[in-house]
Amino acid sequence: xxxxxxxxxxxxxxxxxxxxxxxxxxxxxxxxxxxxxxxxxxxxxxxxxxxxxxxxxxxxxxxxxxxxxxxxxxxxxxxxxxxxxxxxxxxxxxxxxxxxxxxxxxxxxxxxxxxxxxxxxxxxxxxxxxxxxxxxxxxxxxxxxxxxxxxxxxxxxxxxxxxxxxxxxxxxxxxxxxxxxxxxxxxxxxxxxxxxxxxxxxxxxxxxxxxxxxxxxxxxxxxxxxxxxxxxxxxxxxxxxxxxxxxxxxxxxxxxxxxxxxxxxxxxxxxxxxxxxxxxxxxxxxxxxxxxxxxxxxxxxxxxxxxxxxxxxxxxxxxxxxxxxxxxxxxxxxxxxxxxxxxxxxxxxxxxxxxxxxxxxxxxxxxxxxxxxxxxxxxxxxxxxxxxxxxxxx
Amino acid sequence: xxxxxxxxxxxxxxxxxxxxxxxxxxxxxxxxxxxxxxxxxxxxxxxxxxxxxxxxxxxxxxxxxxxxxxxxxxxxxxxxxxxxxxxxxxxxxxxxxxxxxxxxxxxxxxxxxxxxxxxxxxxxxxxxxxxxxxxxxxxxxxxxxxxxxxxxxxxxxxxxxxxxxxxxxxxxxxxxxxxxxxxxxxxxxxxxxx
Numbered sequence: 001x002x003x004x005x006x007x008x009x010x011x012x013x014x015x016x017x018x019x020x021x022x023x024x025x026x027x028x029x030x031x032x033x034x035x036x037x038x039x040x041x042x043x044x045x046x047x048x049x050x051x052x053x054x055x056x057x058x059x060x061x062x063x064x065x066x067x068x069x070x071x072x073x074x075x076x077x078x079x080x081x082x083x084x085x086x087x088x089x090x091x092x093x094x095x096x097x098x099x100x101x102x103x104x105x106x107x108x109x110x111x112x113x114x115x116x117x118x119x120x121x122x123x124x125x126x127x128x129x130x131x132x133x134x135x136x137x138x139x140x141x142x143x144x145x146x147x148x149x150x151x152x153x154x155x156x157x158x159x160x161x162x163x164x165x166x167x168x169x170x171x172x173x174x175x176x177x178x179x180x181x182x183x184x185x186x187x188x189x190x191x192x193x194x195x196x197x198x199x200x201x202x203x204x205x206x207x208x209x210x211x212x213x214x215x216x217x218x219x220x221x222x223x224x225x226x227x228x229x230x231x232x233x234x235x236x237x238x239x240x241x242x243x244x245x246x247x248x249x250x251x252x253x254x255x256x257x258x259x260x261x262x263x264x265x266x267x268x269x270x271x272x273x274x275x276x277x278x279x280x281x282x283x284x285x286x287x288x289x290x291x292x293x294x295x296x297x298x299x300x301x302x303x304x305x306x307x308x309x310x311x312x313x314x315x316x317x318x319x320x321x322x323x324x325x326x327x328x329x330x331x332x333x334x335x336x337x338x339x340x341x342x343x344x345x346x347x348x349x350x351x352x353x354x355x356x357x358x359x360x361x362x363x364x365x366x367x368x369x370x371x372x373x374x375x376x377x378x379x380x381x382x383x384x385x386x387x388x389x390x391x392x393x394x
Numbered sequence: 395x396x397x398x399x400x401x402x403x404x405x406x407x408x409x410x411x412x413x414x415x416x417x418x419x420x421x422x423x424x425x426x427x428x429x430x431x432x433x434x435x436x437x438x439x440x441x442x443x444x445x446x447x448x449x450x451x452x453x454x455x456x457x458x459x460x461x462x463x464x465x466x467x468x469x470x471x472x473x474x475x476x477x478x479x480x481x482x483x484x485x486x487x488x489x490x491x492x493x494x495x496x497x498x499x500x501x502x503x504x505x506x507x508x509x510x511x512x513x514x515x516x517x518x519x520x521x522x523x524x525x526x527x528x529x530x531x532x533x534x535x536x537x538x539x540x541x542x543x544x545x546x547x548x549x550x551x552x553x554x555x556x557x558x559x560x561x562x563x564x565x566x567x568x569x570x571x572x573x574x575x576x577x578x579x580x581x582x583x584x585x586x587x588x
Contacts, residue, residue, distance in 0.1 A: 006419065006420065006429060117435075117561070118435070127507065139458070166456070170432075170435055171432075171458050172458065174427065174432060174433070175430055175432035175458070176416055176419045176420075176430065176431040176432065177428075177429065177430050177455065178423065178428050178429060178454070178455075271458035272458065272460045274456040274457060275457050275459050276454045277460050278456050280459040281566065296477045318398065358435075360459055360460045361459055362459045362460070363457060363459060
């Protein structure tokens, strides 16, 4: 029997970390981080977990300490947000290239400036090519569930990549909502014990971690990282299946919501998917064949699978909660349009940059996107595919 | 009760509107409902206007946006009636609950265009008499429970007992006062006759 609770997204993430009980948590427990390290440090003080909590002096050090711990053979976790992640940036790449399956809870917030601490995905989009697995979460439940699956995916011998679980800052991180928790012993059994094959504290096998990787080797190592990211796809599906057996909650690369017979659809990530489901239901009641594809696994990017799931649609809008400022389109839009092109699927696609810096996204705005899609379908015209939703024009 | 009730709180930083919205979510959760409780975070300053929200539903809640067409509005500080459009989007079959000591005529004037019913309570009086200090959020929480009918008085009193034990574990001396504040507020909330 699962436990009926009500928790904020931050509390949900901290609870998952408590139940995982990692060997090391290194975090900077004040802004720009989240309440997560603060809650977790309480569990440490109370003796609820036996984690070694390293209260570092900066986010750069937080990631460095995780790298040291994980390389030594420990299971390490951290949590951050926005500019905290920015400060980690150098070490983010070191973590993935050293193939250290560190798990991070990332509460998505705007990377300043001008100074803003509210929700958007600019922090996550800044590290999308850093070799981390990236899972996105619609609500507190998914943030919790994704964290429980994280180590099983990251630590798999065919993967060995760090993983971040994203959720929307404030919108879900600070909102109290219902959640179903697993019992501690079930989590412990599911997550299992970390048994690294190679690690620094193994006196039987002296190794070096992170030495100079010259022209003759780095390319091959990057190629292996890329292969690991491909392997992650299979592992993510396997772990998700096993998680479904345990909880009844089904996860895949993405969620298709009333998409099968849809004619128009929105693609988005995190909390906006919930608002979109609400709108899809309302439109369906009016006989409009609207659907949603919610991306859960953003890295590795399930290009073929998404192209296949969207191929029957008459028009699609991709919503990006970060502007790439590239005069071409948001990151999710570019990934999805590329996927469609490569799969030779011709579906008119538009992009909306929305919700920047915590701008609220209303159900009416989401409805207006479906209205725009209907217009594209009826006129056959697609003008200005790179659009904005909810921004003042003057 | 409707399938989904949406509530918007207007208060000032330091008055506990955010805490009240979280306590309301807690109380509704304990009666088996699906809930959301979330503040709108801005620059955090004592006295600055702030907004918090609740959704209470019989089915899972998916929408993640602020509330623009609330069933109920709670105003924790009556000076906000001058500066914040508190009745914006309020449903015609909804209601507003204001903390004020200024009486019905004041409310009728300030809320002349209010689409829903108007209720009021002197939360300062309740708070001073029961807690000896001005904490308007507990009386306002009781007032909105009463007006919205989310749960019965008995359910609410029983539930808050547990919440207070938990919330004030380190300040047990305030539990009795809060208990009295709730009980008194449930009786004190009045409707403006139109």
